[in-house]
Amino acid sequence: MIFLLATLKKSFIMPNQLNIKIFNAINRFAGKTVFLDKFGIIMAKYSPIVFIFALLYYWFKDKEYKNISLYSGYSAVLGISLNFLITLFYFHPRPFMEHIGVLLINHKPETSFPSDHTTFMLSIGFMFLYFKKTRNLGIVLSVLGLAGGTARIYSGLHYPFDILGSVLVAIISSYIIFLSRKKLQKLNILIIDLYYKVSKFKYEK
Numbered sequence: 545m546i547f548l549l550a551t552l553k554k555s556f557i558m559p560n561q562l563n564i565k566i567f568n569a570i571n572r573f574a575g576k577t578v579f580l581d582k583f584g585i586i587m588a589k590y591s592p593i594v595f596i597f598a599l600l601y602y603w604f605k606d607k608e609y610k611n612i613s614l615y616s617g618y619s620a621v622l623g624i625s626l627n628f629l630i631t632l633f634y635f636h637p638r639p640f641m642e643h644i645g646v647l648l649i650n651h652k653p654e655t656s657f658p659s660d661h662t663t664f665m666l667s668i669g670f671m672f673l674y675f676k677k678t679r680n681l682g683i684v685l686s687v688l689g690l691a692g693g694t695a696r697i698y699s700g701l702h703y704p705f706d707i708l709g710s711v712l713v714a715i716i717s718s719y720i721i722f723l724s725r726k727k728l729q730k731l732n733i734l735i736i737d738l739y740y741k742v743s744k745f746k747y748e749k
Contacts, residue, residue, distance in 0.1 A: 559705070566704040567639060570697045574646040585648055588699040591692030592661055595620075595668045595685060602678065607736060612678055614732050615721050616671040623667035623710075623717035624660055630709075631655050639700055647700035658709035659702050665689035666714035674722045689714075 574581060602613040638656040640647040666689040672682025693707035721728070 563703045563705045564644060567645060567697060570694065570704070571639070571645040571700055574648055574698055574700060581648055584695045584698040587692050587695035588649060588661070588701065591688060591695070592664055594688060595665050598672075598681065598685060599668065608677065610736050610739075611729070611732050612672070612675050614735060615725055615728065616668045618728060619667040619671040619714075619718045619721040620664050622721060623663040623713050626713050626717060627658050627660055627663050627710075630658060630713075636703070636706070639703060645700045649699045649701055651701055656702050657706045658713055659693055659696055659706045660710075661696060662689060662693035662702075662707050662710035663713050663717075665692055666711060667717045670714050670718035671721060674718070 574584065599613045599616055602609040602616075634657060635655045636657040638651065638653065639645045640651070641653045666686060669682055669685035669689045672678040672685060675682075690707075690711075693702070693710060696702045697704055697707060
């Protein structure tokens with residue numbers, strides 16, 4: 545029994561030490577260069593806006609793009625929902641709650657795993673990868689999502705494993721939505737038809 549407890553403790557401590565080590569390797573540059581700090585803060589806080597604009601851009605194109613935009617939105621909602629479920633069963637303090645690293649962005653003390661910002665971004669970016677028409681932008685957005693996640697490590701908000709957890713959640717959420725796309729098509733038709741009816745009514749009025 546003692547051996548089992550010792551093994552479990554060791555199996556937890558070693559990954560956590562690696563998590564902190566990688567965090568320190570990234571966060572150690574924070575607070576030293578004004579330009580780098582401002583860039584990191586902008587990336588950490590505002591990167592998701594780019595993804596929202598991407599969804600809106602495709603929404604205002606033809607029906608095929610509208611469908612992709614909706615699938616990507618579903619993927620983001622599912623990803624954030626999975627994050628919420630994880631937080632119900634697992635809590636991990638943020639770096640600043642453990643007095644580790646330099647904090648560039650004030651944040652309330654709450655669980656850090658996974659990162660909602662990163663999950664939101666990558667759930668959309670990964671969804672775009674499934675479709676030929678949006679694959680190139682999907683690659684760009686996926687890289688941007690990872691960069692935004694890294695910026696949140698740099699800013700002292702998250703550990704690297706938080707971002708890794710977000711990557712896994714985004715892979716799962718986007719894959720589930722892609723597999724369910726035919727079932728979701730009926731919902732898409734309702735939403736798109738409603739949009740056209742409202743647009744037509746406003747135009748005629």
